[in-house]
Amino acid sequence: MITRFAPSLTGYLHLGHVLHMLYVWGIARKTGAKILCRIEDHDLSRARPEYETAILENMEWLGFEPNLGISVKSARKPSEFRQSDNAGYYESVLQTLHKKGLIYGCECSRKQILGNQAEEGELCYSGICADKGLPLASNTVRFRIPQEEVVFADLKLGEQHQIPASQCGDFSLRDRNGQWTYQFACVCDDIRHGVDLVIRGEDILFSTARQILLFQTLGAPIPAYFHHPLICGSDGKKLSKRQRSESISLLRENGATAAQLIGQALFQSALAPNPSPVSAAEAIEKYII
Numbered sequence: 001m002i003t004r005f006a007p008s009l010t011g012y013l014h015l016g017h018v019l020h021m022l023y024v025w026g027i028a029r030k031t032g033a034k035i036l037c038r039i040e041d042h043d044l045s046r047a048r049p050e051y052e053t054a055i056l057e058n059m060e061w062l063g064f065e066p067n068l069g070i071s072v073k074s075a076r077k078p079s080e081f082r083q084s085d086n087a088g089y090y091e092s093v094l095q096t097l098h099k100k101g102l103i104y105g106c107e108c109s110r111k112q113i114l115g116n117q118a119e120e121g122e123l124c125y126s127g128i129c130a131d132k133g134l135p136l137a138s139n140t141v142r143f144r145i146p147q148e149e150v151v152f153a154d155l156k157l158g159e160q161h162q163i164p165a166s167q168c169g170d171f172s173l174r175d176r177n178g179q180w181t182y183q184f185a186c187v188c189d190d191i192r193h194g195v196d197l198v199i200r201g202e203d204i205l206f207s208t209a210r211q212i213l214l215f216q217t218l219g220a221p222i223p224a225y226f227h228h229p230l231i232c233g234s235d236g237k238k239l240s241k242r243q244r245s246e247s248i249s250l251l252r253e254n255g256a257t258a259a260q261l262i263g264q265a266l267f268q269s270a271l272a273p274n275p276s277p278v279s280a281a282e283a284i285e286k287y288i289i
């Protein structure tokens with residue numbers, strides 16, 4: 001089996017990533033899966049390449065080394081495991097969907113789609129451009145999804161039921177500025193790299209069926225999914241921006257050890273009863289598997 005750790009280049013690692021790595025490395029250890037490290041910088045308007053070296057160095061410092069993909073040694077060298085180096089591949093997958101008549105151009109602005117919908121919650125696209133025959137270039141490219149319920153068995157949370165058609169409608173694969181979306185780039189990469197075990201945070205469980213629809217449509221096997229709990233702030237909510245901004249780089253600079261940060265991640269996610277320092281290997285053994 002192959003699973004992956006896929007940091008985005010939109011910020012430094014924080015304690016939430018440490019917990020995620022404990023799950024990825026722990027479950028890989030339990031299942032014998034190999035771990036590949038992929039750099040997710042599909043959206044060039046938001047990604048900042050300078051984060052890459054710091055992320056990879058901090059992973060290694062914390063005790064998490066991947067078996068495949070990008071590591072400190074290959075940082076910032078061209079790679080099939082870095083999304084910004086693979087635009088041609090995404091374009092070829094997009095053309096495959098185009099030939100099947102499964103994508104279309106959409107000229108709607110976010111404001112138009114928002115229409116009467118409440119500001120909070122997800123935008124659900126009505127499909128108004130589905131039959132307009134608009135060009136793909138300089139328009140949002142949308143995936144014509146089936147009106148079906150998707151059922152899958154999460155390895156941690158059990159059977160899940162989702163209906164993307166009523167959650168988000170025909171979702172986008174590429175925006176009008178030519179940036180690939182997370183859902184699309186991520187599924188293309190998982191197919192290409194043979195990833196068959198996907199470990200993700202519970203905060204993005206709601207969107208998993210969209211990826212499954214893409215795997216199905218592209219005739220690829222659907223990976224097994226494991227969604228893990230997150231670190232919560234003291235108020236029980238997801239980490240705030242301020243808490244998230246306490247990056248591993250900064251904490252490290254201020255003298256924290258890797259074992260202390262791992263202990264903190266375990267404690268803040270309520271896996272450990274106290275924040276005692278613990279190495280990655282010990283933490284995995286004691287709290288994850």
Ligand SMILES: [Zn+2]
Nearest residue numbers: 106107108129
């Ligand atoms: Zn539209």
